[in-house]
Amino acid sequence: xxxxxxxxxxxxxxxxxxxxxxxxxxxxxxxxxxxxxxxxxxxxxxxxxxxxxxxxxxxxxxxxxxxxxxxxxxxxxxxxxxxxxxxxxxxxxxxxxxxxxxxxxxxxxxxxxxxxxxxxxxxxxxxxxxxxxxxxxxxxxxxxxxxxxxxxxx
Amino acid sequence: xxxxxxxxxxxxxxxxxxxxxxxxxxxxxxxxxxxxxxxxxxxxxxxxxxxxxxxxxxxxxxxxxxxxxxxxxxxxxxxxxxxxxxxxxxxxxxxxxxxxxxxxxxxxxxxxxxxxxxxxxxxxxxxxxxxxxxxxxxxxxxxxxxxxxxxxxx
Numbered sequence: 308x309x310x311x312x313x314x315x316x317x318x319x320x321x322x323x324x325x326x327x328x329x330x331x332x333x334x335x336x337x338x339x340x341x342x343x344x345x346x347x348x349x350x351x352x353x354x355x356x357x358x359x360x361x362x363x364x365x366x367x368x369x370x371x372x373x374x375x376x377x378x379x380x381x382x383x384x385x386x387x388x389x390x391x392x393x394x395x396x397x398x399x400x401x402x403x404x405x406x407x408x409x410x411x412x413x414x415x416x417x418x419x420x421x422x423x424x425x426x427x428x429x430x431x432x433x434x435x436x437x438x439x440x441x442x443x444x445x446x447x448x449x450x451x452x453x454x455x456x457x458x459x460x461x
Numbered sequence: 462x463x464x465x466x467x468x469x470x471x472x473x474x475x476x477x478x479x480x481x482x483x484x485x486x487x488x489x490x491x492x493x494x495x496x497x498x499x500x501x502x503x504x505x506x507x508x509x510x511x512x513x514x515x516x517x518x519x520x521x522x523x524x525x526x527x528x529x530x531x532x533x534x535x536x537x538x539x540x541x542x543x544x545x546x547x548x549x550x551x552x553x554x555x556x557x558x559x560x561x562x563x564x565x566x567x568x569x570x571x572x573x574x575x576x577x578x579x580x581x582x583x584x585x586x587x588x589x590x591x592x593x594x595x596x597x598x599x600x601x602x603x604x605x606x607x608x609x610x611x612x613x614x615x
Contacts, residue, residue, distance in 0.1 A: 314523055314584070316468045316555045347546075351554065354532040356544030360604025364546075367521070367557055369468055378508040390510030392501075392588040400505065401470045401586040403521055405559070407596055430468070432555040434546040439601045440610055442561055447593045450514025456594055 320347040320416075320431035322368060327427050342411060345418040345431060352416040355434075359413045363437035366423060369430040370402035384455040393450060404429070407437055474501040474570075474585035476522060481581050496565060497577040499585060506570040509588075513567045517591035520577060523584040524556035537613035543605055558583070561591055 323344040345366065347355060358364065376398040379388040391399060408420040418434070449456075477498040499520065501509060512518065530552040533542040545553060562574040572588075603610075 312471075314470045314472070314586075316470065316557075317466075318468070319554050351532065351546075354545035355547070356533065356542070357547040357605045358544055360602065360607075361547065362600070362602035363598040365559060367555070367559065378505065379510065388510070390512055391508035392505075393509070393511040393515065393590050395589055395592070399587060400473050401521070403470075403557070403587050405519060405521065405589065407598055409598075432468075433553060433557050435549055435559065436547050436604060436606070437598055437601050438549070438603065438606065438610070439599060443597050443599055443601075444517040444561055444563075444591055445593060445597055445599060446516070447591050447597075448514065448516035449592065450590060451511045452590070452592065453514075456592070 318430035319351050322425045322429040324427045342419050343423040347416045349416055361436045364410050365435040365437050366406050367433040368404045368425050370397040370404050373397045373402040472584035473505050476579045476583040478581045496573050499572040501570045515590045518564050519589040519591050520560050521587040522558045522579050524551040524558050527551045527556040538609040
């Protein structure tokens with residue numbers, strides 16, 4: 308087996324949210340109009356210059372409550388086991404979360420965003436501008452999720 | 462200052478690409494029809510079950526040639542300094558790359574994809590299904606990049 312070095316990351320901020328734990332966060336952030344606050348640590352604030360021109364941003368964060376993973380998982384949408392990488396489960400070998408959110412406002416090092424499904428206290432790793440010409444794939448096929456979104460079991 | 466722990470990641474695979482170094486990779490992967498191969502390590506192969514139903518996947522990788530960063534950066538699109546987080550520069554505090562690619566084929570633990578701008582040997586961190594209802598923001602405002610894409614300096 309190939310040797311695999313560990314890679315090290317340090318958060319650049321923290322997410323403040325009304326979702327206080329995993330059970331409270333929505334399955335899909337897009338259904339929420341709630342505002343979350345992304346606090347970018349002061350030392351990185353200069354890196355936010357011009358971010359307010361973008362209506363949407365890509366937020367990458369650390370699933371800090373995630374512990375371990377299974378390669379086959381059951382989701383809220385059906386009773387079939389699916390491969391982990393064909394789901395958005397937070398329990399992953401690299402526990403990286405990704406949500407594309409609407410940037411509602413910026414106040415210095417604080418970004419107010421809509422549609423972020425991360426729970427309170429989530430470490431922030433990166434922010435990128437959302438660029439529709441590269442990031443939008445409107446014809447995408449949904450695989451096993453086809454016809455199931457919005458119909459999850461409670 | 463708040464204490465910030467380091468977070469540790471281990472790659473789940475490696476990207477094989479015809480882009481052998483940074484200068485050879487396109488600014489925007491979407492313009493390329495070239496096929497890259499994503500090798501997911503055998504031990505994670507089961508996690509790929511059902512991935513082939515999705516036409517597009519989100520690929521998160523490690524910018525392994527990235528060294529250091531500046532909070533204000535100049536890009537190929539204009540002469541103005543922009544905040545790092547308002548750009549997709551690979552030189553970031555957390556050197557995480559993100560590209561949404563077309564999944565052309567799967568052969569066991571190998572995914573053949575179109576539109577991946579990562580260079581050869583890039584460590585793979587995560588794969589997620591692209592879900593247009595949450596990931597597509599067709600009305601997104603482009604900020605400082607408006608009218609500039611495709612017009613970069615050579």
